[in-house]
Amino acid sequence: MNIIKTTISFFALVIFSSLMLSKIQANNIEKIQLIDHDYYINDLKLQDFDGNYYFLRDKRAKFYIINLWASWCAPCIKEMGSLNSLQKKFADIVVITISEDNEIEAAQNFFKKNNYVHLEKYYDFNKAFISKIKIRGLPTTFIADEKYKIFAKVEGAIDWDSKEFIDWLYSN
Numbered sequence: 001m002n003i004i005k006t007t008i009s010f011f012a013l014v015i016f017s018s019l020m021l022s023k024i025q026a027n028n029i030e031k032i033q034l035i036d037h038d039y040y041i042n043d044l045k046l047q048d049f050d051g052n053y054y055f056l057r058d059k060r061a062k063f064y065i066i067n068l069w070a071s072w073c074a075p076c077i078k079e080m081g082s083l084n085s086l087q088k089k090f091a092d093i094v095v096i097t098i099s100e101d102n103e104i105e106a107a108q109n110f111f112k113k114n115n116y117v118h119l120e121k122y123y124d125f126n127k128a129f130i131s132k133i134k135i136r137g138l139p140t141t142f143i144a145d146e147k148y149k150i151f152a153k154v155e156g157a158i159d160w161d162s163k164e165f166i167d168w169l170y171s172n
Contacts, residue, residue, distance in 0.1 A: 041056055046096065135155070
């Protein structure tokens with residue numbers, strides 16, 4: 001009788017864990033908000049950590065992931081590894097991180113400490129970028145297509161290199 005109870009408990013735990021895991025993964029996709037108005041970012045001016053300017057239109061990709069983050073933001077830190085992994089795995093995706101830290105040194109130190117070498121790193125000097133858009137908080141990430149049209153955004157952290165997100169991205 002004890003073996004039956006143990007077996008039932010084990011299977012109940014496995015089923016519960018599977019349901020919870022699928023719910024966590026589903027939450028990644030549920031956080032994606034589709035944007036139906038035409039908002040193009042080909043003129044987006046990026047400034048690297050040295051103060052050099054670049055335009056997004058000079059970069060070619062199938063998708064652009066533009067992540068606004070800060071080194072003091074726990075959800076930002078949590079998702080940065082998956083953004084780095086996404087960029088490493090997919091050459092047709094450009095992951096752009098834009099630090100909203102008050103001091104550039106905080107962002108620079110964060111990247112040095114964590115060795116996220118696959119990400120493009122920019123800094124929002126004088127908060128010029130974030131002053132043009134409205135966001136509720138960090139992290140906020142915009143997803144644009146090869147024509148530089150933003151078609152989705154994510155408020156909060158998700159697992160960017162998950163199979164669910166990759167499947168969703170390439171189906172949109």
